[in-house]
Amino acid sequence: MTHLDAGREEVIATYNFAYLDEQTKRMIRRAILKGIAVPGYQVPFASREMPMPYGWGTGGVQVTAAIIGPDDRLKVIDQGADDTTNAISIRKFFERTTGVETTTVTAQASIIQTRHRIPETPLAPGQVLVFQVPIPEPLRFLEPRETETRTMHALEEYGVMHVKLYEDIARHGHIATTYAYPVKVEGRYVTDPSPTPKFDNPKMHRNPALQLFGAGREMRIYAIPPWTEVVSLDFEDHPFEVQAFERPCALCGAADVFLDEVITDDRGGRMFVCSDTDHCNTRQDQGHVGEQQG
């Protein structure tokens, strides 16, 4: 991927650093601190109109804009990839409004904004992972009223979520939820991990990095501090388990990663490749070869 350093010369002088005005940043910063202090609790915040539509990561963008500084190095991924439209748009937005350096290398980033994946490379202490969240309320599809879900969180009344998972078992023989799989944070709040594949849920547990979640349209911010207990909901006789893949990545041969299906022709040809492009490229550079290239 070409480095977009050239964009730094065109930092838009007429905008405040990181686009948002300072009062908005203070408001978001206060919400982030509350979110960190009460892990998994959704803090209401006065989400702003951003120069991109809802659903494009306005919550994550506002969180990133409130925390980013000139010393940061930003990575943006969309379904694990650095080179898709959403990731490129957001990366360019921050290049133009902050002038910070960007990277595609997970280990070199101080802030990683993500849409629905946690990088395969383990995160390090001091890194911040910012999730873009469409529906922050894990109970929303079970109880549409905000007043009710708020009371359910207050009373720690989460039985309905277990009923939902039980109905999965009754209908399909196993828990069929594969993404946005509900977790319990530090034994208190049931929380939506954003629509990451459940493959990534174990990475949230006692992760050394700070995880921040921003939902722009729904106006909520929440957080999981480093080393926090994050447990995927399950049953004793139907324990939580992640997806398994039959074959390794066709490009780099990685077997312990989340794979995307890619259709290669109109006769049913297909291959499975790493969803995390940085991880896949790094492995290929190290000489790992998948069946597609063997």
Next chain:
Amino acid sequence: MAETDFLSGGLADPVMAGQSAFRAIMQAMAEPGTVHAVSDCPTPPGGLSRTMAAVATTLCDADTPIWLDPSLAGNSQVVKWLAFHTGAPVTAESGDAMFGFVSDTASMPTLDRFAQGTDAYPDRSTTLVLAVDGFDAGQLLSLAGPGIESTRRFAFAPMPETFIDQWSGNRARFPRGVDLILAGPAAVACLPRSTRITSGED
């Protein structure tokens, strides 16, 4: 002291100073008991520490009622300085404050006198900013909870009277409760309500 001294002492670059101070506070809150440098601080009138002033200018504005302890509230230069540089309204009711500033930490009101939030909205609680002399003296505390890999040793001085008992009450109210920002010399450490504190010398 001149009548208009409170107008000076602000930040030369409030955008960048606010960002770096916030990151220090955020990392301190995310990893309770770790000390993070705040280098670019305002220069407030005597009575308000420079680090407390940095926290105030970083987090407080017209949307956040603040409570000042008697020694700060009685200092008209400090009150005027905070009003001019943050715009935050001052409240006399500790239970109405979003932020409480305490310079006389040893004899501060008990933690339960401040806003605790509600079970439905635990975020509607006071964040207390306490002036401390440093983090290398005082009673040794053992911290555990989110943001701490196993346990972390921590100390700050001066410490409020009966602090460990007060804190166990604060922890028992979780998810309600207050969060602490400890403002030392050019550095901050935090104790969010999620942290469990025991005496480290047991």
